[in-house]
Structure formats: structure tokens, C-alpha cells
Amino acid sequence: MEKKMKRMATMHRLQVTGLELFYQQGYYNTSIDDILGKLSLSKGAFYYHFQSKDDFFISIIQNLVVQKVYGTLVQPIEGKEDPFTAIAQCFEVSLETAEHNELDRGFVLSNFMAEFKGKNPEIMEYFKDVLKVWEVNLISSLQKGKSDGYVDRHVDSSAVATYLISSYIGIRALMVEGNCRTLRYKYMMQLRHYFKMLANKETA
Amino acid sequence: MEKKMKRMATMHRLQVTGLELFYQQGYYNTSIDDILGKLSLSKGAFYYHFQSKDDFFISIIQNLVVQKVYGTLVQPIEGKEDPFTAIAQCFEVSLETAEHNELDRGFVLSNFMAEFKGKNPEIMEYFKDVLKVWEVNLISSLQKGKSDGYVDRHVDSSAVATYLISSYIGIRALMVEGNCRTLRYKYMMQLRHYFKMLANKETA
DNA sequence: TATAAAAAAGACTTATTGGTCTGTTTACAA
DNA sequence: TTGTAAACAGACCAATAAGTCTTTTTTATA
Known part of the structure; x- marks a missing residue:
């Protein structure tokens, strides 16, 4: 139960920050590292939850x-x-x-x-x-x-x-x-x- | 006299193709090599005429x-x-x-x-x-x-x-x-x- | 034709990117 | 407490970017 919550929470944080940066700087001009840096997360976290940058954006x-x-x-x-x-x-x-x-x-x-x-x-x-x-x-x-x-x-x-x-x-x-x-x-x-x-x- | 003409001609070709691609794909998503490739020109040509990508765009x-x-x-x-x-x-x-x-x-x-x-x-x-x-x-x-x-x-x-x-x-x-x-x-x-x-x- | 400057070629450098992979931590169940 | 899978860390890779630098080719002029 708690596990599912944590998954959702991290995904949501990534999505919110992702949209924020994609909106401000453009999709192609925002790197995944930009988003991860703002959240103090790592590549491992990102690709554990999302298949690719495009997949991530579609979920957003x-x-x-x-x-x-x-x-x-x-x-x-x-x-x-x-x-x-x-x-x-x-x-x-x-x-x-x-x-x-x-x-x-x-x-x-x-x-x-x-x-x-x-x-x-x-x-x-x-x-x-x-x-x-x-x-x-x-x-x-x-x-x-x-x-x-x-x-x-x-x-x-x-x-x-x-x-x-x-x-x-x-x-x-x-x-x-x-x-x-x-x-x-x-x-x-x-x-x-x-x-x-x-x-x-x-x-x- | 002819020299000045050639300079202008090359610059103009670069600008026209540059605007075309910048417009179609976006500025940050278009590389200088994209433009040069379309014109069969080289990096040397580009940076001989323009100081930087930004400078180039302003001229456009x-x-x-x-x-x-x-x-x-x-x-x-x-x-x-x-x-x-x-x-x-x-x-x-x-x-x-x-x-x-x-x-x-x-x-x-x-x-x-x-x-x-x-x-x-x-x-x-x-x-x-x-x-x-x-x-x-x-x-x-x-x-x-x-x-x-x-x-x-x-x-x-x-x-x-x-x-x-x-x-x-x-x-x-x-x-x-x-x-x-x-x-x-x-x-x-x-x-x-x-x-x-x-x-x-x-x-x- | 000789020559010097203009124009262009293209290999190279440094930085950044999306994505992979292996290893480590965390949290829950038995 | 211990085993197991989820969650995450971060080094690494191949590709691509802007920009530099040295070398070669053109071209006008003396």
C-alpha cells in the first residue's frame, strides 16, 4: 500500500516539475537532468518510472x-x-x-x-x-x-x-x-x- | 567587387536556409550542421561569415x-x-x-x-x-x-x-x-x- | 603569372544529451 | 530479524551540439 503511494508521489513530483520546465524552456530545450537536478533525484529514479522522455511527456x-x-x-x-x-x-x-x-x-x-x-x-x-x-x-x-x-x-x-x-x-x-x-x-x-x-x- | 558579391551571396544563402529550418524545427532544435548540410557548406564557411549562432540569427x-x-x-x-x-x-x-x-x-x-x-x-x-x-x-x-x-x-x-x-x-x-x-x-x-x-x- | 588575401574545408575540442547498466538503499512481509 | 522486491544512485556510453584551428582552394590584382 505504502509502496504504491511512494511510486505515485515520485512520479507526480517528476511530472509537476517536468511540466514546469517544459513550459518555461520548451520540451527539447529541457534536459531530463534539469528536472532531476531540481528534485535531487537521479537518472535511475527517472527511468525506473518512465520508459523515455516522450513517454514521460505524454503522461504529463x-x-x-x-x-x-x-x-x-x-x-x-x-x-x-x-x-x-x-x-x-x-x-x-x-x-x-x-x-x-x-x-x-x-x-x-x-x-x-x-x-x-x-x-x-x-x-x-x-x-x-x-x-x-x-x-x-x-x-x-x-x-x-x-x-x-x-x-x-x-x-x-x-x-x-x-x-x-x-x-x-x-x-x-x-x-x-x-x-x-x-x-x-x-x-x-x-x-x-x-x-x-x-x-x-x-x-x- | 566580385569578392563582395560572393560574400553576400553565401551569407544570403545561409540566412535563407537558416530561417527556413529555424522556422520549421525551432531555433534550438536546428543545428548549424543541419543548415550547412543542406547547402553543402562547411563549418569553416559559416564561422568565416558569422560570429556565432545567435549573431547569425539576429542577422536573419x-x-x-x-x-x-x-x-x-x-x-x-x-x-x-x-x-x-x-x-x-x-x-x-x-x-x-x-x-x-x-x-x-x-x-x-x-x-x-x-x-x-x-x-x-x-x-x-x-x-x-x-x-x-x-x-x-x-x-x-x-x-x-x-x-x-x-x-x-x-x-x-x-x-x-x-x-x-x-x-x-x-x-x-x-x-x-x-x-x-x-x-x-x-x-x-x-x-x-x-x-x-x-x-x-x-x-x- | 605570381601572390596575397578572401573563402571554404574539415578534423578536432569540449560540453551536453537521452538512455543503459550495475550496484546500493529502503521498505514491507514472513 | 531476514529475505525480497521496489526504489533509487550514479558511473558510463554513444550521439550530437557549438565553436576553434589549421590547412587548402579561389579569386582578384599587380
């Missing part, structure tokens, strides 16, 4: 990245009545968090996707899946918003979702070059304008 | 990246009457080009910025400058659009520019995971809606 995606994206961008919107208010609020929180995080390097998914594209199609698939979950949830949130009278009937939910995801990925990328506060302000302002346009005018 | 930014961004995203808008039509047209062309380019890896600038952030502040500055040029041109184009009666007076040109840049960076990042045609279509649709909202209603 499945265990940490998925939950991170879901908890940040999906859950905060789920179940809310007005999708526009919910999405705007969710984005605002996320951008504020990034703004106050000195070590922010942009949106995890898009960074990794840029790094792995054309190099590791298998890993790319995992990222696509995570993106898809986000997209699907945005769409269904918007569709529900139509039924509930918040979203104009003529709105193309799928296209709006794409546009939202694009702009979010972009603003996160822009924010890594500093000036976060201003950027966030400008972005949120235009986002809310855009939403106002898509809102159901009859109810409003 | 100054000579190729700047012009690429300018030619793709600034020039096509400059001087046009209606900024919204011009920008939409410019984005559409750019996205179509990316779509038909099998080797597209997203927007050069944002990719590199993600890779260099926190690692090489000097190089980051160069990217910031290029972005700034783009932003400034977008803003002045929108401002001019106000005078010419295309853009609503109440529009915050600076915020719109930020929003445009964000969404463009994002859609380019999204398109690397495939499905480009649909993504472009959805994106352009929403972009034009957004523009319609910002247009001067009196003239229209």
Missing part, C-alpha cells in the same frame, strides 16, 4: 495539461446561464492570472503545438484532443445560450468558438512580451464589444 | 523576418482607402498562403517569441520591434479610416489593433493542427462581422 499531458486546460477554460463556463458573461469572466480571470505570473510563457497548448508540429505527430494528437474539448464546450455553451435567450439565433456558434479560441491564443502569446495590463484591458474591451454584437437584441 | 531577423512581416502584413494595407476591406483582404491572402503551404508552422514572430522568451532578452527585443511596426501601421490605418469616413469615430483604434493582432496570431497557431480551410472560413466570417460593427454607420 494526460495527467496535468488536460486538467489544467479543463479547470481554467472549460469548468468556469459550464452551467453558467449567460455564455457571454461567463466566457468574458473566464478569460478575464485567466489573463489576470497570466499577468501576475512572472513565469508566464503563453498558453500551454499553443506553445507545445508549435514545438511539436512536424516532429511528433503522436504527441500532436493529444494536444488536438484537448483543444477539441475546449471547442466543443464553447460551442455547446453558446448553443445553450441561444435556447436561454442570451445569444442571437443567427450566430454561428462554431465560428464564434473558433474566433474566441484564436483571439485567446493570440493575446496570451502577445502578453509574453510584456505590457500585460494594457493588452488585457484592450483585449477585454473589444471582446465585450464583440459579444454585445452577438447578443440577443430582443431580450436586451 | 534584420534581413529577412522584418521584410517578410512588412511585406505580408503592412504593405498590403498601406495607402488603401477603406481599412476594414484592406485588412480583411490582407489577412485572407495571408491565411490562404499558409493554408496552401504544407510546411507552414504558424506565424513566424509568435513562434520565435515563444521560444526565446526568458532565454534571450536581446533577441526578444528585435521581435517586439517588428510587432510594434505592425501595430503602429494598423492603428494609423484605422485612424485614417476615421477621417475618410470608413471607421466609426468612437472606435478605439489601439484596442482594435491589439484585438486584430491577437486573433491573427491565434488563428495562425490553430491552423498548424490542420483543418485550415474550415478554420480560415470561420475566422474570416467573424472578422468581417466584427468589422461591420466598427464601421461608420452614417456613410454605410
